[in-house]
Structure formats: structure tokens, C-alpha cells
Amino acid sequence: MRALAQYIMRGRKQAAVVAFFGSLLPLVSPAAVSLVTLSKGFAEGLLVFLWGCLPLLIAFYVSGVSPMITLATLAGMIVVLLSSEVLRQTVSWSRALLVLVFASAAGTLVLNLLFSDSARELEALVAGIFSQAQEQSGSGVTTFEPGRAFLLGVIGYVVALTSVACLVLARWWQAALYNQGGFQREFHRLRFSPLVALSLVVAVTACYMAPQEYASWAGLLGLPLFLAGIGLVHFTVAHYQIGGHWLAVFYVGLVIIGPLSLVLVGLGLLDSILNIRTRLVKGND
Template structure:
């Protein structure tokens, strides 16, 4: 990965080759977004736009053939990278990713509205078997409302996946920047990620109350969970770095995340909310040898 990052930063032509090729190839939209983010973070918006235009063309072609992921993640990661470069705040990046997720949800509804609705219809047919007695105890109106929530929830879940892919692409670009210009800087930044109490509570309310505020608001719940989950992961990494948890638990966490996603994911969100109130890591240390990940002071 370091060799690839070094190649990207050798010059404008090398960066164009990487972003254009990865945008044109299937399933490499994350690499395109990460490479573009690296250029923007290090060289600024003006140089990045000269690279971005070469990735937008194949991304638009993918959209024409029914796959908007490349263009959405590319533009989303550029927007978040610009925010990170300007304000150097991962918490603000995470919060802004929710708005980005809403745009993703709208785009997915436009492009994949019919397939998502068809999938929701099929899921509604198997709900009685999935929920068994619990479903039968619901009233007719409650069953109808549950069925009406499926389409927006599925749209929100798909948008949340793109939201996560966007944030991870930006993190990869920031990691490359730190590796090249300030080793250790990205780890310092990420472990300091913590949401303050008010935004964390608002996100929690979006998760818990979103579906009750309206059918379309149900798509907000998955989007609000993403910043909390990343903050929860940062909390665990911070505790391990401070020596308050053994590294073994971090390895076990990632294994559990893969095997028991449906249990670990909400637990991370809860940990982030609790940390926003009690700040388990304490105030971020300013005397670490590694400075900001951009390596510029």
C-alpha cells in the first residue's frame, strides 16, 4: 500500500492513472476515492480537481449502466476530504457523513427504487415465518406499518453501506498521507475521535425515534448509527493504546465483528454514546511525538 501511495504522489499523471483506472474497473471505486482523497489532503482542492475530472468520466459511465456507487463514493469522499483538510476534525467528518448518507439514499431511491421495493415485498412475505409468534401478536395496522417500513429501511441500509465505504476510503487516503509524511499521525487522530454529548444524543434519537416520526424517516436510523460505530471503534483503539485494555481484546473484537455483526454493531454505538458522556480516554494528549496526519505541523 505504501508503494501505491508513493506512486500516486509522484506526479499528476501518476495520480490520474490510478484514479481513472480504479474508477473504470469494477469493485475498485474505494481505491479511486482513497487515491483522490490523498491528492486533495496533501495538495489541496485545485490540484485534486484536475485529477477528479478524469475519474468522473468512467464513474458517470458506470451510473449510466445502473451502478451509481463509483460516482457517489468518489464525490462523497472528496467532500469529506476537503472538510478534513480545512478543519482537521474527524468528529465533524463523521457528523457530515450522515447528510452525505441522506444524499446517497435519495440517489439509490432514484436508481434502484423498483428493485428495492420488490425486495421489500418479498421480505414482507416471509416476515410471519421470521418473527413467528411475535408477528402474529401484532394488530393488522401494526403489521401494515411494519411492512411499510421495509422499503425506507432497506434504502437506508444500502445508503449506510455507501456511507461506510466513503469514510473508509477517506481513512485510507489519510493513512497513506500519514505513512508518507508523518508516520503514526493517522493513529493519533483516529484514537482521539470522540463525539460530544449533544451530537451523540441526537444521533441516538435518530436511531431510536426515526421510524416513529414517519415512514420515510426510518431510513435515517442506519445513517445515524455510522458515526457512533466509528467512534466506538476509536474508543477501543484508544483504550488499547493507553494500556487499559490488552491488545488481545482488540483482535477478539474484530473477529466478533465479522462473526456477530448484528450484536457487536449496536454495542459499539452504545459505547460511543456512553463515552460521549463520561470520556473514558480522558482529554487527548498533546505531547505525542506524532503530529497531525498531514505532516505539516
């Protein structure tokens, strides 16, 4: 992966090639856009972004895949470009993640307004899948019928999550090339102000208290605190030097234990209020 990052940074031509053909592999194309933006600025990143968009535009017109999926992928490229520029200028993961999350939400809503027919087709497809799954379960009772609001929340969350993955990959590439250990130090310091954290928790709670259709938006709005919780876990493991295998156990638990995600959101909130990292450091002095 480091060799790929080196190739991208050799010049505009190389970066454009990776952005164009990288769409065949998960994350590669937007990560290339992000790396160039982080290292060379918005203008250079925008040029690479345009090359990365070409395969998506071709797929939009000739592919049999739902147009909404292709458009959501394009929206993700835009989100990665914007959040990468914010991270480059501010060197603040908290600000970059807030921009990323709200740009993902805004982009999803704009797609719904501009391409309502495509959204309606995808909504019907998802509803059919849910209905078929419930029929195969043998219950004979329809417990939930996903509507437009639910679908948009899922799309926004997927756009944000993939954008985060691309931004993390690009920052890791940049650190590997120019600043060894820099990404780790930044991620370990990820923390939000109490006001921002409380606002996010209120928004997540409102989604859960609203009709079930809007519950899917809770994952998107809780994503920043979720990542802050993960950053605190990484910091704690490194601070106490208890071994990287515990991180492997943690991620396995994250996959198989659903409520652990909510625990991490709560951990991110507590850290924003109590500054747990500082307390851990002082406790060892």
C-alpha cells in the same frame, strides 16, 4: 499499499491513472481522490475526482448493472471528496464524519428525486429477492416487504460506510508517507460533543420507533458514534498495551455478534459525556 500511495503522489497524471483504473478494485479510486485532496487541496482533488468519475459514467450508459447502484457509487465519490476537504481544513474526524454522514443521506435523497425510475427498478429487484428468500425458507408468510424508505436507508448506509473506509485508507496512506503515527493519534482522539452525541442517539431512537421501513436509517445516523466507540476500543488497547491480538478478537466479535454494534454506539455516547479517555489516563497517574 504504501507504494501505491507514493505513486499517486508523484503527480497529477499518476493520480488520474489510479483514479481511472482504480474503479476495477474496491475503494482504490475514491481513496486516491481523498489522498490527493488531503495532501494538495480541493482543486487538485477535484481534477482527480473527474477522472475517477469517467468509468462510472461509462458504466451508467453501457453496463447492465442497475443504474441506481452506479449512481450511488458516484455519490460516494462526491461524499469522499467533500469529507476529505473538511478533514484537511479542520483536522477533526468528528466534523468530517458528520459531514460524511449527512452528505450521504442528502445524496441518497437527491438520487431518489432525480432518478426515481432507477430507484423504482432497484426497489422491485430487492423486493423480489426478499420474497424469494422468504419462499425458500418455507414459512409461507411474508414478514417484511422492503419499500422505498428502507431501500434508501440501506443505500445511504452503504455509501457512508464505503466513504469512511476510503477516507480512513487515504488518511492512513498520508500518515505513512508524511506523518508516521499521525492517523493512529487522530483516530484514538475521535470523540463528539455531548450535544452532538445526544442528537445522534435521539435520531437513531426515532428511526427504531418509527415504522419498520425507517429502521435502516438508524445504521447511517449511528455510524459516527459507532466509529467513536471503535476509536475508544483502539485507544484502550494501546493505552494498557494489552496486545493487538485483542483487536482481532474484537473485530471477529463485531462480525458475529450483531448487538455489539449497538454497544459501541452506546460506548461512543458515554465517552462523549464522560470523556473516558481522560479518566483512563488520570487513573494511571
